Amino acid sequence: MRVVVADDAVLIRSGLVSLLEEFGFEVVAAVGDGDGLVESVAVHRPDVSVVDVRMPPSFADEGLRAAVEARRRVPGSPMLILSQYVEVSYADDLLADARGGVGYLLKDRVADVEEFLDGLRRVASGGTVFDPQVVSQLMVRRRRDDPLGSLTSREREVLGLMAEGRSNPAIGRQLVITDGAVEKHVRSIFSKLGLYAEDTDQHRRVLAVLTFLRS
Structure with a gap:
């Protein structure tokens, strides 16, 4: 399975790359900003991308917006969003095309390697995987x-x-x-x-x- 990793924190990005490669995934690109994600998805057409919500320049929701743009350019491109906190401002845009292939997990879930990799595979196969806390926030709205x-x-x-x-x-x-x-x-x-x-x-x-x- 071919994966793009997008996270501005070098240690986290390197850790994700090492983890994925250890379990047999092929990391075709590892980038630190939203523009890099969009370009990598357009060039490599990965099976799934792992994307941090907060990236440069404002460290707000650039990763989430970049994931939306990447799916616009490569329709249905699977995206697993990782975040330290629940940020649902662009969740509706990710879900808008009803294609599936979308996940949103809090970074704490990565500590459970089996659960994280299972979620990654589900998203790559066109499924949806949402952290219970994200589900709760969406239900409030x-x-x-x-x-x-x-x-x-x-x-x-x-x-x-x-x-x-x-x-x-x-x-x-x-x-x-x-x-x-x-x-x-x-x-x-x-x-x-x-x-x-x-x-x-x-x-x-x-x-x-x-x-x-x-x-």
Whole structure:
């Protein structure tokens, strides 16, 4: 799997490169600013990019804005955003094209190498992976016209865990319910959101999560 790493902190950038290469990833570019990210994505067309939110010159949200621009130039280019803090100002733009291939994790998650690499692979394959704290912040911004209004509280719980990138068995373990019960809730969510069987389950899963994160 070919990866672009974008982080202005040299030690963090070097650490990510070493970690990824140790586990068999090919790092095709490692850059320290948003312009470098956009250029690297356009040139290398990586399978996924790992992007820090705060980069030069203002160290605000340049990384997030650069990720949006990179996906504009290379539509659907998978992006895993890493941040020390939750910053959702450009999250809607990342989610806008409904293509999936988007993740947003707090940097603390990198300490759990298995979880981080699993999230990276999910994003590269077109899935969505969001840190629970990011999900919570996005939920706070719900619009009055809530497309999830017809979901039960349990279905909202299931959909929230789907947004975190959990598989059906993992959701069952978290909620202490059977795999069959999880599948029933997922089918009901698809139906209530108008996501029908002609789409693949993976595609419907991504669209359901995007609806949840935007609502």
